[in-house]
Amino acid sequence: MAAHHHHHNLAGERLRAAAQAALEAQGEQWTVMRESIFEALASQSRPSSAYDIADVVSQARGKRVAPNSVYRILDLFVASNLATRVESANAYLVNAHPGCQHDCIFLVCTQCGRAIHVDDDSMTAHLREQATRTGFAPTRTVIEVQGRCDTCATAP
Template sequence: MYAQHEHSHCIETAVEAAERICEDRNLRFTELRRRVLELVWQNHGAAKAYDLLEQLGDDYSAKPPTVYRALDFLLENGLVHKINSLNAYVGCEHPLEHKDCFFLICSNCEEVAECCAGDVAKSLRDMVAKSGFKPTHTTLEIEGLCQQCQAG
């Protein structure tokens, strides 16, 4: 999905957004939170907490709860999304701009693309409202093959 893509630009943009959001909310964007966000954005696949822990190595002497707290902070502030089916995290391309997220997950290369489809979100909200259900979070995950993997 992101063939020949420059991830450093994604990382830089994500860190800038995080700094802005933390400043606006008077929150601390610690070095560990920054590093976890950078690691999540190193590629467009989903990052598992234990893989992040391994990548952090001895630099932060982090333990699993430390990484999970950093991920929870990033999640709560709209900087990452959790892909429930993979129990993993991806960077948010549009922090705090929307609540309804749709993801295309390639089962071959394991990259994840975030989709913004207001009409789909509205249809889902309307359907849910008719049932009397009050959602707190919406995530739609679609698994298949991206264009590059289909081409072979």
């Protein structure tokens, strides 16, 4: 993995199309419900829970969508690299570059809930190497740093 790499973050229709292509390339179907959940997640500015997404999709569809269904689809999105999970918040963020595989580093604001996604594969590569030396087989590295974002840190 490269230490630092540049992404072209996608949005709107380009993001939806990239997500659909990535999911279908893995042999999965891009269903109406999966598209609804992806679009609801993509519309959020902060990490969102399955309940938050279920509410958004329920309102858009005019009928209740069960959070359990949303959880299953969000788990598929995480496994397919279409979304990432902010572990400490039990919430999800859409991956703005679904074709790129890398470990996740999140800077999580404890005041406003914002999560900033940072890419530094050199840091996580060191952790993976340490794990491998002990005989551990890492599958996913997630680092979360809790604190205050620039907006909250400078607020009176």
